[in-house]
Amino acid sequence: MPSESSATPSYRFQPYQRPNVSETELLHRSEAYYQHLDQRRSVRDFSDRPVPRAVIENLLRAAGTAPSGAHKQPWTFCVIQDPALKHQIRVAAEQEEAESYGHRMPPEWLEDLAPLGTDWRKPFLEIAPWLIVVFRRIYEPRPDGSQRNNYYVNESVGLAAGFLLTAIHEAGLVALTHTPSPMNFLTKLLDRPKNERPFLLIPVGYPAPDARVPDIKRKQLEDISAWY
Numbered sequence: 001m002p003s004e005s006s007a008t009p010s011y012r013f014q015p016y017q018r019p020n021v022s023e024t025e026l027l028h029r030s031e032a033y034y035q036h037l038d039q040r041r042s043v044r045d046f047s048d049r050p051v052p053r054a055v056i057e058n059l060l061r062a063a064g065t066a067p068s069g070a071h072k073q074p075w076t077f078c079v080i081q082d083p084a085l086k087h088q089i090r091v092a093a094e095q096e097e098a099e100s101y102g103h104r105m106p107p108e109w110l111e112d113l114a115p116l117g118t119d120w121r122k123p124f125l126e127i128a129p130w131l132i133v134v135f136r137r138i139y140e141p142r143p144d145g146s147q148r149n150n151y152y153v154n155e156s157v158g159l160a161a162g163f164l165l166t167a168i169h170e171a172g173l174v175a176l177t178h179t180p181s182p183m184n185f186l187t188k189l190l191d192r193p194k195n196e197r198p199f200l201l202i203p204v205g206y207p208a209p210d211a212r213v214p215d216i217k218r219k220q221l222e223d224i225s226a227w228y
């Protein structure tokens with residue numbers, strides 16, 4: 001017997017279908033989507049050209065369609081446009097990054113990064129019109145102050161961040177998955193509650209007219225798959 005009062009009520013279930021697609025069409029669409037996503041690149045050279053807020057709102061709606069553990073949707077997207085706050089974020093990020101590049105990162109890590117030409121300087125944090133800081137919500141606070149669990153938070157938030165990046169690409173904009181480390185300065189600067197932890201800092205905008213990206217190749221299917 002299901003208990004009457006204590007259990008969370010079940011969702012109402014409803015039919016769900018996708019359009020019936022022929023095999024030919026499946027091949028065509030999957031190839032086209034791969035080709036489209038293969039054009040996505042992490043970009044560090046941003047234009048300061050403005051992007052309307054309504055666009056960012058749609059990108060976040062798209063990110064919020066990601067699957068999540070027990071449908072808890074354990075993410076908060078903090079969106080920064082204010083130049084003064086962007087400046088504070090840049091200063092704090094560069095301070096941490098200077099320490100990291102200076103002595104915190106082991107030689108092998110620096111060696112792996114060297115071909116990409118990254119360093120402690122993060123001008124894009126002020127140039128890009130928008131910064132999106134993705135926070136993971138490690139629990140939900142109840143009104144009485146106790147904590148309700150979220151599940152698979154890293155997986156869920158990683159998926160939402162992935163959806164966000166593909167939405168940004170689809171819209172025609174570029175982004176960088178930036179991970180200043182440690183990131184707790186973002187909790188402070190954005191005055192986030194105790195249940196949230198910064199996950200990724202993503203500048204979003206148009207690429208600079210002279211933007212350049214490294215000529216890197218992706219692994220081939222044979223190298224990223226095993227078939228049984």
Ligand code: IYR
Nearest residue numbers: 097113118119178179180181
């Ligand atoms: N967080 C630093 C270092 C860095 C680390 C990795 I792994 C990268 O792929 C790129 C950079 C930075 O943002 O510069």
